[in-house]
Amino acid sequence: MLTKIKNNKVAGIAVLLIAVIIAVMLRERYLALILCFICINSIAVTGLDILFGYTGQVSFGHAGFYAIGAYTSTLLAKNFGMNPLFTIIIGMIVAMIFGIIVAFPAAKLVKHFLSLLTIAFGQMVFMFVSVTDKLTNGYSGILNIPDVSIFGHPIKTNQAYFFFLLLITAVVLLFKRNLINSRVGRAFIAIRENPHAANGIGINVRFYKIVAFAASAMLTGLAGALYAHLVGFISPDTFMATQSNLFMTMLLFGGIATFLGPVIGSAILVIVTELMQSLVSYQMLMYALFILAVLFYLPNGVVGIAKWVKESLINKKQGKTHANATERHN
Amino acid sequence: MLTLQNVTIKFGGLTAVNEVSAQIDRGVIFGLIGPNGAGKTTLFNIISGVYAPTSGIVNFDGQDITGLAPYKINGLGISRTYQNINLFSKMSVLENVLVGCHTKSAAGIIPSVLRTDNQRLEESTVRQKSIEILEFMDLADKGNFTACNLSYGEQRRLEIARALASEPKMLLLDEPAAGMNGKEKEELSETIRKINAKGITILLVEHDMKLVMNITHQICVLNYGKRIAFGDPEQIQKDENVIEAYLGGGIDV
Numbered sequence: 001m002l003t004k005i006k007n008n009k010v011a012g013i014a015v016l017l018i019a020v021i022i023a024v025m026l027r028e029r030y031l032a033l034i035l036c037f038i039c040i041n042s043i044a045v046t047g048l049d050i051l052f053g054y055t056g057q058v059s060f061g062h063a064g065f066y067a068i069g070a071y072t073s074t075l076l077a078k079n080f081g082m083n084p085l086f087t088i089i090i091g092m093i094v095a096m097i098f099g100i101i102v103a104f105p106a107a108k109l110v111k112h113f114l115s116l117l118t119i120a121f122g123q124m125v126f127m128f129v130s131v132t133d134k135l136t137n138g139y140s141g142i143l144n145i146p147d148v149s150i151f152g153h154p155i156k157t158n159q160a161y162f163f164f165l166l167l168i169t170a171v172v173l174l175f176k177r178n179l180i181n182s183r184v185g186r187a188f189i190a191i192r193e194n195p196h197a198a199n200g201i202g203i204n205v206r207f208y209k210i211v212a213f214a215a216s217a218m219l220t221g222l223a224g225a226l227y228a229h230l231v232g233f234i235s236p237d238t239f240m241a242t243q244s245n246l247f248m249t250m251l252l253f254g255g256i257a258t259f260l261g262p263v264i265g266s267a268i269l270v271i272v273t274e275l276m277q278s279l280v281s282y283q284m285l286m287y288a289l290f291i292l293a294v295l296f297y298l299p300n301g302v303v304g305i306a307k308w309v310k311e312s313l314i315n316k317k318q319g320k321t322h323a324n325a326t327e328r329h330n
Numbered sequence: 331m332l333t334l335q336n337v338t339i340k341f342g343g344l345t346a347v348n349e350v351s352a353q354i355d356r357g358v359i360f361g362l363i364g365p366n367g368a369g370k371t372t373l374f375n376i377i378s379g380v381y382a383p384t385s386g387i388v389n390f391d392g393q394d395i396t397g398l399a400p401y402k403i404n405g406l407g408i409s410r411t412y413q414n415i416n417l418f419s420k421m422s423v424l425e426n427v428l429v430g431c432h433t434k435s436a437a438g439i440i441p442s443v444l445r446t447d448n449q450r451l452e453e454s455t456v457r458q459k460s461i462e463i464l465e466f467m468d469l470a471d472k473g474n475f476t477a478c479n480l481s482y483g484e485q486r487r488l489e490i491a492r493a494l495a496s497e498p499k500m501l502l503l504d505e506p507a508a509g510m511n512g513k514e515k516e517e518l519s520e521t522i523r524k525i526n527a528k529g530i531t532i533l534l535v536e537h538d539m540k541l542v543m544n545i546t547h548q549i550c551v552l553n554y555g556k557r558i559a560f561g562d563p564e565q566i567q568k569d570e571n572v573i574e575a576y577l578g579g580g581i582d583v
């Protein structure tokens with residue numbers, strides 16, 4: 001009972017603190033934009049988590065799906081004047097279809113061969129959007145992408161976008177949790193843990209790998225489409241290999257195969273990237289340092305530390321009561 | 331129930347299983363024995379679909395299952411355990427068994443994401459069933475343990491529990507007693523008998539002769555990939571070919 005109240009207190013303070021930070025950030029356009037980026041990256045990294053964290057399929061090409069979502073939605077909204085709400089959904093579906101196409105060869109590969117294939121995929125998409133001038137306007141990018149509008153009310157301010165994105169992020173996280181705690185999610189984890197045993201116990205490994213790729217690509221495509229409409233401008237620069245590496249860094253730093261890891265990783269990396277805006281040329285170096293930190297000190301990311309602290313606190317308490325008991329016994 | 335017809339598999343120049351035929355009747359405990367390297371595990375892998383035989387036919391319940399993928403064979407009702415433990419080591423004990431229920435549940439991706447009523451109902455049935463299986467295998471109090479933290483004997487039992495979760499008609503046990511002490515082996519014999527009493531046919535590969543002779547109804551002996559004897563335990567113990575294969579013989583000095 002006591003610990004329950006205490007836990008609630010801690011959670012309450014955390015929520016309050018976050019609410020205050022959000023309120024402060026929402027007062028300014030720029031800070032609100034950062035919150036929007038955190039939401040978008042959380043969605044994209046959640047997608048990567050389903051593939052890498054839970055199913056054990058590595059991908060260094062998720063910027064490709066991000067680009068497919070962004071460009072599909074943008075081109076449909078701009079060229080055909082469709083409502084961005086629909087084009088975002090179509091962007092998601094097109095990214096999913098590409099996910100399935102990539103998965104057919106990818107489901108046969110493991111480890112470094114899979115990394116190579118996904119890197120190649122990311123580069124192919126990047127090259128495609130860079131050189132097809134007529135369709136994507138090449139390196140110059142596409143300007144004035146229409147805003148999302150709900151029932152004829154366009155979302156204009158960053159603050160309004162934040163609430164829209166927060167809602168989508170919450171739904172995505174809820175769906176992810178449902179998926180992971182189901183028969184399908186257990187099949188994913190079983191494949192990560194031991195593909196041969198999974199096959200032997202009746203799981204169609206190839207099929208579930210393709211499902212994981214599809215779900216992952218869909219979420220990252222959704223994030224890409226949302227990004228395009230939020231920022232209003234896209235160019236191939238945004239979808240370089242750096243972006244894939246950034247997603248991976250966020251995931252590893254936040255903590256793979258956890259509920260909140262992608263969100264925490266995105267929040268920290270987005271904020272640090274913004275703080276280091278003046279040192280843009282050192283960005284890759286910084287990501288490398290984050291990954292090294294994970295490799296050497298935080299195998300389970302920030303969420304891992306939180307768990308470790310919680311467990312050691314519980315152990316300490318139990319240790320104390322245990323010590324008391326033995327003392328009395330003596 | 332399971333019929334092998336002239337099953338042969340060659341790895342390069344090596345013939346690991348050579349023209350083996352056997353018939354396993356419904357409801358028996360069938361032992362497959364032989365010296366090291368006789369091809370027992372290879373034969374297991376052929377039955378469970380890991381390898382496709384070079385020639386020959388495997389027939390299960392009147393259906394040709396030769397060379398089908400392992401997950402399909404599991405779906406048809408053949409489940410197996412492994413010689414070297416193959417658990418989902420970072421999942422909990424209960425989750426391992428839940429994964430075992432895969433073929434006997436149906437929830438797809440969209441019902442799972444949306445948590446439809448049917449999916450929840452299925453989930454709770456599957457959970458209940460898994461807990462019952464854990465109780466049957468005497469692992470009920472370990473449900474929340476991570477699989478890799480179990481003791482060796484418990485991990486072996488969990489492998490059987492996971493295999494039972496797929497409600498097999500036939501269970502393949504690959505050296506289930508390896509590394510167990512005497513007491514654990516006795517308990518294992520008892521468990522195998524209990525599983526058999528539920529109507530599940532059992533195919534057992536085991537090196538422990540005492541255990542095999544005690545619980546099996548029929549035995550097939552392999553040596554160098556060839557079937558050298560077949561019969562009930564008493565016949566096998568008297569068979570000269572078997573004695574020669576195990577103890578050596580025919581050496582002229």
